[in-house]
Amino acid sequence: MKLFFTSIAKSFQDAFMVFLMWRERHIKEKTFVIILALLVGILAGVAALVLKTLIHLISHALTSNINIDEGSLLYLIYPAVGILLTMLFVRYVVRDNISHGVTRVLYAISQNKSRLKRHNMYSSVIASSITIGFGGSVGAEGPIVYTGAAIGSNLGRVFRLSPRILMILVGCGAAAGIAGIFKAPIAGMLFTLEVLMLDLTTVSVMPLLIASITAATVAYVATGYDAEFFFLQSEPFVTGRIPYVILLGLFLGFVSLYFTRSMNMMEGLFRKLGTPWRKMLVGGSVVALLVFLFPPLYGEGYSSIIDLLSGNTESIVNGSIFYKDRGSVWWILGFIAALVLLKSFATSATNGGGGVGGTFAPSLYVGCMAGFFFAYFINTVFGLDLSTKNFALMGMAGVMSGVMHAPLMGIFLTAELTGGYELFLPLLIVSAISYGTIKFFEPYSIYTMRLAHEGKLITHHKDKAVLTLLKIDNVIETDFVAVRPDMNLKEMVNAISRSSRNLFPVIGDDGKLLGVVILDEIRNIMFRPDLYKRMYVNQFMSIPPAKVEVGQSMETVMKTFDATGAWNLPVVEEGRYVGFVSKSKIFNSYRRVLRHYSED
DSSP: OHHHHHHHHHHHHHHHHHHHHHHHHHSOHHHHHHHHHHHHHHHHHHHHHHHHHHHHHHHHHHHTTOOTTSOOGGGGTHHHHHHHHHHHHIIIIIOSOOOSHHHHHHHHHHHSTTOOOGGGGTHHHHHHHHHHHTTOSOBSHHHHHHHHHHHHHHHHHHTTOOHHHHHHHHHHHHHHHHHHHHTOHHHHHHHHHHTSOOOOOTTTHHHHHHHHHHHHHHHHHHHOSSOSSOOOOOSOOOGGGHHHHHHHHHHHHHHHHHHHHHHHHHHHHHHTTOSHHHHHHHHHHHHHHHHHHOGGGSTTOHHHHHHHHTTOGGGGGTTSTTGGGTTOHHHHHHHHHHHHHHHHHHHHHHHHTTOOOBSHHHHHHHHHHHHHHHHHHHHHHHOOOOOHHHHHHHHHHHHHHHHHTOHHHHHHHHHHHHOOGGGHHHHHHHHHHHHHHHHHHOSSOTTTHHHHHTTOOOOSSHHHHHHHHOOGGGTOBOOOOOBOTTOBHHHHHHHHHHOSOSEEEEEOTTSBEEEEEEHHHHTTTTTOGGGTTTOBHHHHOBOOSOOEETTOOHHHHHHHHHHHOOSEEEEEETTEEEEEEEHHHHHHHHHHHHHHHTOO
């Protein structure tokens, strides 16, 4: 039986290789990439549909019988159970870290030749549906980006495509995931350009468009053509409100900064907790308590967004122990302010405790609440009549633009989610100001800052992108003749005769680099036989202007070259000599990678 299946597998493999050779002869690579983009769009759209359905089924089964006019102790149980089940699934079934999906996609693009593991095509869908369905205060968008990117990566690897094409297919999968889960094809494409930072070239533009449109079409066919969030603009926007829109943009910029900083602080605290079980206990307890006190923090929170966009303000306290106070204007303000301040803690506690989810939905949620709070507060204090619905909508675009550092995506995603295209001008103003405000304090988005601090981030800056793709290990030269500090000048001359280099590392008995001998600096004494027995290497060696550590980013290495003016620098690992790196070697590698990276 085993021989039979082995024979079948070999026959299939042979047939597939024949197909690959036929494809190379008859289908151009650009055409084949478009075909694969269509397939990636379909698969990612279906994955998004499955994820949304699972979340809805689990959430509805758990919360459909909860009374809205009083607090429920079930909120103290569900989120913790969901985090526990997710942690067990990830730890004992997946056996891999699948949190921070968007960051891991960025890492795969910049450091792993756009290769993602096969289980990423389904593991995030299962894990996040459990987390969110049970009340984890995160979003499904990060996991679906991870899933779509993994679909694109693995499909490209099946057909033996190059890393450059894999990068495009990863972008197609990510764009399709966003387009499918939000019914927002334009936002899906802009996500790939602004967040994943893929260059828009003649090769990438069509696949990205096709994947996004295909995934959105799958969503439209399956669930209808209604916008994700119902929004009817009953109050038209007038130019007299522009000053308040500008103030809103500034306010949302600082809200975005608070969201980002508090998320990072909480992540740092959870990293210090040590064992996964301790993290699960703390994270589950924090989320359960917050959801019990503030039920709108349950899951993605989209129902609360829909209520505020529909003008149904008092429903925000449904299911809360504070339900009886829903008629108080100031109580509503305080409740919504608490949601804005606590959402980041609930989100980071969910992920830190072992749950799986993203920050898309939380940023939309915080933006909606913050925009509503801004208008509601001004109306209450100053007696104005700002449209709370319109400002809630603008808030969604503003916080997403700030947190993701993606103003165009924030604008179009909000418009596509709600159909609020009539507010395009204020959406532009709010997004631009919010983005500009947080950019002054945080140069990187919530997704990219982890990689940026490690020097592993590809950016739109072409020079930095190429330097990121270069690795110090690939440019180290080791054909230098090493000398010892106790060697006399005669032995040094013999070493020079065996070498084709004009640079000689001086190595101690423990292998550590003590200095260097530069041929030009000893040329005046190397032809004096009377000094051969009297002078030693430790007398004429010099200290290099700087040393390069193994593992340093190429951008750091080039800054060291610029600061020292050197042409060659020694490479060490914990002080032990490894080799030399030269500008000429780096420039040659740079040109080679740049040609490959820029091919259309």
